[in-house]
Amino acid sequence: MTFTKDTEAVLTRLNLVLKRTQTVTNLTPLISWLPEIELAPAWIPLKTHAGVSKIMPVMPDLSLYPKLMELICGRIAQGSYVEWQQQPYEMTGVETDTNTLHVIQISLVATAPLPSTLGRAIHAQCFQWFANADAALAQHLHQQESVPFTLGVEYFSSKKIQLRVTLLKKELLAPLLWGLHSNLGGEITLAGVPCRLNEWIDISQTSNFTKLVQIPAQNTIKLQFVSPTSFKQSGAIQPFPLPELVFNGLQRRWNHFAPAELKFPEIKWNSFVSAFQLKTQALKLEGGAEIGSQGWIIYRFLDSEPAKIATVLAHFAHFAGVGRKTAMGMGQTRVIEKMEIGKGEKLNN
């Protein structure tokens, strides 16, 4: 391949792309496909998208991926037909991921109805997964003031849920996947209820700070607060997402995790709320009920520079969450591209 320069990007993940085949001779079981290595990878299937089957060979630490990539390239040269879940597949390629920001979704089915609030349970479970891979890392994360991940739960029914874990540091993906791989297809207990995890996971979105800063500016931004969202303001809890609270909080998170050259200077937002549809919701956490806003809100920015930074931060919110207790399920946020505020009604920009 021709490049004016070669980037030395850090691999955070590898996907092997598999294709079903009719070939039934010379099949090697996937788990023994790679040559003997000191630490064998864990194999985690990904959710099939557009008919493409992928499987991740997962290592506990991303520093092990370059060596793994070498082994895979060498092994593909010798034979690419494998057996996976009693089916013959051909290894058609390798995908690499060098992103920093990830959204991981894991589906669970409970044996009994789950409580409506699982914040604390998923928080504990996530730390357990990190601890499975690296106890020191889990302890270190627990002591952080700004935790580099967020957690959320989407309820499909009282027994069927989807965990959503977002990661803000590339070093966390490998240990998290390593820590949870033994639970996939098996059982965990959430809030005292046994739950069966799906055999596959979905890494539904990836990005990095460099890509986010390239998003074109918008002077009108519509945010959807998917889970209850609240803020600390002068020592009290503020459930209304005022522009300064939302964007100052996001900017703090951004500056904490982004590379030095991409940090944003302090800025006066010069913005106002132009429309909203919010309601307060309570989340039961360890310290009692937490009140937060849920719904959508439209912010309008009068100056181009704050609008540019706010656009980047709004998209960052998809990974970083907004406000308090984002590692307990609060503050799950996404940008809504359509500016509709009602049926057939459009907001004039």
Next chain:
Amino acid sequence: MPKRLNKSNTTQQELPVNAKQWLTVTYQPVSLFSLKRSDATSMAARSNLVPTPYAIKMALLKVLLESQGGQHQSDLDQWIKSQFIWIRDLSIHIWPPEKLVVNRNGYKLRYYDQTADKADKSRSTLPMQDGFVFREWVYMQGHLQICCGPSDRLTQLEQLFSLINYFGKRGCFFQYLPQYSQQTLDLLFQHNSTFGFTVQPMDDLGEKTTFNRINPYSTDKAQLDKDRVIKPGFLPVQLTSSSARYDIYQRY
């Protein structure tokens, strides 16, 4: 992703005379492409995504013989031997088009029955047999680039490439685009595994093979892994969509 070197905004470098150099040529695919994979066992089977070095060298040999063979009727054996060596020794790298769509189809065909023909030499007609064959056709969107070398015969090589109008299965036409040809000191396409890849078996001429071994009119037999070697090729394309009927690949 870093950008490829663009001919239009790079000045043509001064190249030392007789230096071993690389030539990059560009083609516009103008029909569907198909080239049976060399590891296939059935008649039509799966197709390679792009022409292989073997197919490209055979296309070069074909146009060489067609364009210059007539002038060497008296010393054909000697002439083709020397020409074959420098073509055989070329290292060929392929830069696929931006998008590739593989269509899978089944066909009912009537084709030559080799077994029946050999069994009964007294037949007055050519024996044919019915069959259902499976074939893949590749639609290519964008240009196909071929970088080859190192060679000190770039002028001749470029001339030969300009005469090629199809790669792979006969009728898989490609239009040569002279304005994009460039000669460089270094190889333009270098695999970087930081970006993903799709594997394609790449067959090539063996290091010591001879023209007679690959000449279908010769009695010499070509041997796999000796005269025709198959190595895995890593193409910078990603499988983005797949079904029983099609695959879509996007270039990284």
